[in-house]
Amino acid sequence: MILASLVDVTSAVRWESLGLDPVAIDLGFFKIRWYSLAYITGILVGWWYLGKLCAQPGSPMAKRHVDDYVFYATLGIILGGRLGYILFYKPEMIQQPASMLKLWEGGMSFHGGVIGVLLGILWFARANKLNWLRINDYVVVVYPIGHFLGRLANFVNGELWGRETDVSWGMIFPGGGEVVRHPSQLYEAGLEGIALGLIMSFLFWKTDARYKPGCLVGHFLLWMGVFRFIVETVREPDAGVYGLFGMTMGQTLCLPLVVIGLYMIATANGRRQRIESVAGQSSVA
Numbered sequence: 001m002i003l004a005s006l007v008d009v010t011s012a013v014r015w016e017s018l019g020l021d022p023v024a025i026d027l028g029f030f031k032i033r034w035y036s037l038a039y040i041t042g043i044l045v046g047w048w049y050l051g052k053l054c055a056q057p058g059s060p061m062a063k064r065h066v067d068d069y070v071f072y073a074t075l076g077i078i079l080g081g082r083l084g085y086i087l088f089y090k091p092e093m094i095q096q097p098a099s100m101l102k103l104w105e106g107g108m109s110f111h112g113g114v115i116g117v118l119l120g121i122l123w124f125a126r127a128n129k130l131n132w133l134r135i136n137d138y139v140v141v142v143y144p145i146g147h148f149l150g151r152l153a154n155f156v157n158g159e160l161w162g163r164e165t166d167v168s169w170g171m172i173f174p175g176g177g178e179v180v181r182h183p184s185q186l187y188e189a190g191l192e193g194i195a196l197g198l199i200m201s202f203l204f205w206k207t208d209a210r211y212k213p214g215c216l217v218g219h220f221l222l223w224m225g226v227f228r229f230i231v232e233t234v235r236e237p238d239a240g241v242y243g244l245f246g247m248t249m250g251q252t253l254c255l256p257l258v259v260i261g262l263y264m265i266a267t268a269n270g271r272r273q274r275i276e277s278v279a280g281q282s283s284v285a
Contacts, residue, residue: 013170013171015171015174020158021156022158033153033157034156035156035157037153038150039077039078039146041149042149043074043077045145046142047067047070049142050069050138054066054138058211059138060131060134060135060138061130061135065128072120073117073120076116076121077146079116080109081109081113081116082112083112084112084115084116085109087112089249117139118136121136134213136214136216137209137210137213137215137217138204140200140216140219141204141220143200144192144194144197145197147188147192148189148192148197149193151186151188152185152186154185155183158173158174159175159185160184160236161176161181161184162183162187162234162235162236163235163236164179169183176236184234187231192224192227192228195223195227196224196227203219212269213268213271214264214267215264215265218260218263218265218268221257221258222257224254224261225261226254228257229250229258233251237250
């Protein structure tokens with residue numbers, strides 16, 4: 001067994017050999033990291049795609065609202081994601097306020113980001129007298145874009161690697177010891193980014209889900225919860241952070257997502273109504 005393990009280590013791909021660098025642009029006095037670019041690109045591409053979605057009949061908001069919404073969403077993602085990471089995974093950072101501001105070093109929670117975006121949209125919807133739930137139905141179709149880019153950035157940073165494995169595509173990551181591990185960042189990018197994005201776009205463009213308030217939100221929570229729960233089985237859990245019944249904290253936090261998602265889908269037909277487009281287009285029954 002020990003010999004087999006040594007063979008795996010010597011033959012496995014090392015992260016360093018890929019030539020990846022967390023810093024995208026280094027001007028000496030100023031550095032731009034891929035992690036930061038992932039967030040910026042995700043927000044810009046998401047902004048463009050949300051505009052396309054809202055140009056369709058029955059949109060809950062006009063283009064002017066989309067432009068304003070980006071500010072609230074960005075604020076929610078950053079504050080919610082960072083605070084969620086600190087509260088769920090690194091509470092000791094509260095004793096070091098300066099470290100809480102170092103976003104460029106990574107450390108964002110998906111679950112915290114979701115809560116932050118929901119609160120940001122609530123604030124935005126009330127300020128503009130728009131339907132909060134229907135806005136969320138459109139936003140969740142866009143979200144996988146940023147999530148995909150963020151997980152790729154995690155891989156480029158050589159962080160959030162998976163558990164020990166003997167699969168042929170396993171890798172040795174810096175900070176992970178001389179152990180072959182799952183490249184779980186890429187699994188998340190594929191499932192929670194590409195797969196989820198395709199599911200949400202299909203439901204939006206090919207079904208009437210967007211006319212049933214909360215239906216798309218329900219599917220997003222359900223599939224995100226399922227995909228994240230699966231990836232958590234191969235993702236290295238945070239040291240000293242435990243969930244319920246032997247599950248990781250990530251798996252534990254996925255359970256309410258699945259339950260709420262199923263509820264939103266099951267009750268969506270009851271919330272269906274005549275949709276009047278904010279953009280001034282014809283209403284959709």
